[in-house]
Amino acid sequence: MPRMLDVGDDVRAEIGDEEADRLLAGESAPGTYDCTSCRTPGDCEQERTSTVLFVGEETAVLAFAHAGCLPSQVVRVSEEQLQGAARSIGADAAQQQPEPPAGATEQAVLGVTSGLVLLGGELHPALVVEPTGPIARPGSTGPGDDFLPLLIEQGFMPLTELSVVPSVLHGWSVLLAMGQLHAVLQPGADGGRPVAWWQAHQPLQVTEGWRTAANKHQQVLMFAGPAGSIGRQPREDLMRDALDRAAAGGHLVTAALPLAGT
Numbered sequence: 001m002p003r004m005l006d007v008g009d010d011v012r013a014e015i016g017d018e019e020a021d022r023l024l025a026g027e028s029a030p031g032t033y034d035c036t037s038c039r040t041p042g043d044c045e046q047e048r049t050s051t052v053l054f055v056g057e058e059t060a061v062l063a064f065a066h067a068g069c070l071p072s073q074v075v076r077v078s079e080e081q082l083q084g085a086a087r088s089i090g091a092d093a094a095q096q097q098p099e100p101p102a103g104a105t106e107q108a109v110l111g112v113t114s115g116l117v118l119l120g121g122e123l124h125p126a127l128v129v130e131p132t133g134p135i136a137r138p139g140s141t142g143p144g145d146d147f148l149p150l151l152i153e154q155g156f157m158p159l160t161e162l163s164v165v166p167s168v169l170h171g172w173s174v175l176l177a178m179g180q181l182h183a184v185l186q187p188g189a190d191g192g193r194p195v196a197w198w199q200a201h202q203p204l205q206v207t208e209g210w211r212t213a214a215n216k217h218q219q220v221l222m223f224a225g226p227a228g229s230i231g232r233q234p235r236e237d238l239m240r241d242a243l244d245r246a247a248a249g250g251h252l253v254t255a256a257l258p259l260a261g262t
Contacts, residue, residue: 004048005029008072011053014060023051030064037069038215039179039208052177063178069215075177110198114181114206115236116213117221117243119165125206125214127174127184128239129198129224130231147226148253154186156224156253162243166221169255172197174220176259181206184222184257219256226251 005024012020022028026044029051035042036052043049048067053060053074109132117126135147152158155169171187173194180203185194206214214220223230223243229251233239246252 004046005044005051006048006067006072007051008074010074011051011072014053014055014074015062033064035069036063036065036178037176038066038211040066042066054177065177070177075175075182077182111232112181112198112200112204113233113239114204114210115239116210117162117223117236117240119162119221123209123213124165124217124221125210126221126223127181128230128243129184129222130229131227133227135226145226147224148251151224151253156222156255158250159223159247159252159254160250161247162240166254166256168219169257172255172257174214174222174257174259176206176211176214176220178203179206179211180204214259218259220259221254221256223252223254225253 007020007023015023019028029044031045032041032043033049034040042064044064050065050067050070050072052063052065052070052072054063055074055076111130111132113128113130115126115128116123118124131147134145135150136144137146137150148158155172157166159166171194173185175182175185181200182203183196183199186197188195225246229246229249230239230242233242243252
């Protein structure tokens with residue numbers, strides 16, 4: 001039975017025609033695999049499968065995913081990320097300290113928490129983003145915090161209560177690969193390739209329930225508040241309470257971001 005394998009043009013360009021043809025012929029692709037996105041079993045001979053090439057500065061790792069989870073693509077990551085993912089080493093599931101976003105002061109970095117949020121009787125995967133300090137507008141020298149205004153200008157919506165699923169913010173996306181969270185992507189300049197708005201120093205571990213919900217909905221809800229509005233919450237019920245308080249106080253914005261939108 002012919003293999004139902006997709007080798008994208010960008011993957012072929014990286015690995016060469018000879019290796020791509022060997023994959024398609026079944027000479028170097030496994031019959032079965034664990035999907036690099038949802039981590040459940042897949043079979044190249046029974047279901048459509050994507051080749052996903054993770055490329056670092058010195059190392060490249062070829063992985064496989066259900067076509068319904070990820071398209072065939074090249075994912076460029078830092079060498080540290082790639083080595084960390086290969087060793088299945090994730091960062092703390094409750095808090096990350098990535099590079100600051102555009103406009104951040106040198107001291108402020110983004111804390112990112114993953115969890116499930118109940119809306120409309122369904123569990124939705126969510127990311128809660130809160131800086132460790134005020135975020136200044138680029139070029140500003142004042143002491144003000146422009147984190148929420150900057151996000152609203154990008155299309156995020158102010159929220160007063162958590163009652164309905166927010167609208168999709170097209171052009172933004174959440175990159176989930178190798179079963180871990182890698183980045184939040186925003187549109188590139190002048191409609192170019194997406195760029196990382198937030199990127200984990202090491203891939204962020206998420207729970208199986210979170211991955212299952214993300215693959216079901218094919219989107220992730222992002223909630224963001226200014227420094228001090230939400231806090232680090234160790235449990236999802238406490239996180240929900242903190243989100244409700246932040247929304248009621250007018251300190252929360254939100255959007256639904258497509259999953260792995262590349």
